[in-house]
Amino acid sequence: EAGVTQFPSHSVIEKGQTVTLRCDPISGHDNLYWYRRVMGKEIKFLLHFVKESKQDESGMPNNRFLAERTGGTYSTLKVQPAELEDSGVYFCASSSGQGINSPLHFGNGTRLTVT
Amino acid sequence: AQSVTQLDSHVSVSEGTPVLLRCNYSSSYSPSLFWYVQHPNKGLQLLLKYTSAATLVKGINGFEAEFKKSETSFHLTKPSAHMSDAAEYFCVVRAIKAAGNKLTFGGGTRVLVKP
Incomplete structure (x- = not known):
């Protein structure tokens, strides 16, 4: 079974530019999550999709961040315009269910650097 | 509300010696811990x-952890460190009552294994 795949693995952009991160979950996983780790801080929850619907977006930092999951398959996370404090590692995870016996499977992350 | 504190940001051990990574948590509900x-x-x-x-x-790779409710701890141990544990x-x-799989992370402990 293929794991969670994230593209790109690294992205370096200038302040004010736009970046789009992509996540392909494990096939058949309805639940998709975005987390991020800003330099020196904890990994923090951003949002949770169930299929194409946002179940919880309480962790999204501001309206410069837009997450979509059209068709309930892959997801994109767009940052527009990017700011310096957006630098960090963005993780995507997926799970088949929401119960405790449905663990999250994480991708390798996208390292975003805003200069 | 819930939180996690990992008491050591870095741990250095020699190969073949025990590893102890300390974790304390707080949770309003009965927690699941990972x-x-x-x-x-x-x-x-x-x-x-x-x-x-x-x-x-x-767990995998010889790791185990003990949940101690009285101490609100969930320390991770391994009897004998291997280079691959770095x-x-x-x-x-x-929190079990939380919807979905919204996780709260500790700050992380980086393990260095010396030969």
Whole structure:
């Protein structure tokens, strides 16, 4: 079974530019999550999709961040315009269910650097 | 509300000696607790989970953790460190009553294994 795949693995952009991160979950996983780790801080929850619907977006930092999951398959996370404090590692995870016996499977992350 | 504190940001051990990674948590509800590991340039991998069954939990690669409610701790141990254990480890809590799989991460402990 293929794991969670994230593209790109690294992205370096200038302040004010736009970046789009992509996540392909494990096939058949309805639940998709975005987390991020800003330099020196904890990994923090951003949002949770169930299929194409946002179940919880309480962790999204501001309206410069837009997450979509059209068709309930892959997801994109767009940052527009990017700011310096957006630098960090963005993780995507997926799970088949929401119960405790449905663990999250994480991708390798996208390292975003805003200069 | 829930939170996780990993008491050591860095731990250095010699190969073949025991490893102890300390974690304390707080949660308004009965928690589920996890340890994840991240090797360089890899995603987060689940090591083990506690879900209110046995308080001593065995995971992959010889790791185990003990849930101690009275001490609100969930320390991770391994009797004999291997070079391949060099990685960053995350203690994670999820409140059972919380919807979905919204996880709260500790700050991480980076493990260095000396030959």
